[in-house]
Amino acid sequence: MPRHSLLRDDRAQADHSVSPLELFFDLVFVFAVTQLSHYLLAHHTVIGALQTLVMFMAVWWAWIYTAWATNWLDPALAAVRLALIIIMALSMVLSSAIPGAFGPYGLAFAIAYVTIQVGRTLYTAWAREGVFHGTSTNMARATLYFIASGVLWIAGGLESDPAGRLIWWIAALAIEMAGPLTFFYVPGIGRSTFAEWNISGAHMAERCGLFIIIALGEGIIVTGATFAQLEPSTSTMLAFLSAFLASVAMWWIYFDVGAERGSDLIEHDGRPGSLARKAYTYGHIPIVAGVIVLAVSDEQVLTHPSGHLEPFFVAALIAGAMLFVGGTMYFKRLTNGQNFFPLSHVAGLVLFALLGSWAVFSHPEPLALHMAATGLFIVIAIWEWGSFHGGWIERWARVRPKH
Secondary structure, three states, rough: OOOOHHHHOOOOOOOOOOOHHHHHHHHHHHHHHHHHHHHHOOOOOOOHHHHHHHHHHHHHHHHHHHHHHHHEEOOOHHHHHHHHHHHHHHHHHHOOOOOOOOOOOOHHHHHHHHHHHHHHHHHHHHHOOOOOOHHHHHHHHHHHHHHHHHHHHHHHHOOOOOHEEEEEEEHHHHHHHHHHOOOOEEEOEOOOHHHOOOOOHHHHHHHHHHHHHHHHHHHHHHHHHHHOOOOOOHHHHHHHHHHHHHHHHHHHHHHHHHHHHHHHHHHHHOOHHHHHHHHHHHOOOHHHHHHHHHHHHHHHHHHHOOOOOOOHHHHHHHHHHHHHHHHHHHHHHOOOOOOOHHHHHHHHHHHHHHHHHHHHHHHHOOHHHHHHHHHHHHEEEEEEEEHHHHHHHHHHEEEEEEO
């Protein structure tokens, strides 16, 4: 099969919707997100949070770079399907190793991750125009970055000391984070151009929206599974309701205005690759991280709705909320076409900071704090909905035909 036949039809009228195989591929990352939440719950220290963050970044990079690859490659073709299935298998190894990534399974975690990143990126470069030819030069440069960081990932996997392993892996992530920011600059080869990053914006927006669904779905799973194991009581039922409504409000905040507008903007943007890098590759990191951290606080409030307020619970709830709201605020600023921060989100960040201060000094019960946070999410959702849709409703009411 000629390699160019592995590519999607890039004509404007072609169907760039997410394929069933891509949806199937995402199921592995439901498992990965669950593993990350459970790891943070079991290691609720500063070091444990840093370890979770490092593993989350590895999971995110493995997923987002695959989303870029399937923006160019056609998942309907057997050769591309086989490649994605291999990446799925390696991602299962990566996800399964998370509980012991800073213990006995560090090398397995590192090898699975490096194999995904180097193998998939090199394959994409070959499939586009051949390695170091035309637009494939961008992916070839990215491959060099992953090879350089891969050395550090493997070195960390071989390191027996968890603290040393953390340092190795942070250094590896620093290289990978710098890649898109520097346009994958390589001495003697140069840097990438936006022409090499030409993508279907609608496809990228849909893929990232689906990952938000994955993260929110993991929170729903945690809430339901934990609630099912508890004796019914007023406190546990209120905690369940609060966790559920918080997930609904977060879905509303992301999808009601931001997701659709972002998809429209990137689809008609003259440099969709640039916007995808800022708004999706980097911009979605705090959003997803916030949802994962909030899932931990949901499980905590269900199991301990009353009694002593643990500092870890306060940190998970407030930090998770501020990551999510701050991330969506930044994402919407990049995609609203006017470079303004939504006032509802700015106010929400301030209110969550005040809520955290109140919790530190007043020591409310966990359920009361969680319900207050859920109330703030609902306020942000309604505020933004009213700001953007209220005017539309009034205009529609004035112009709709009378019967």
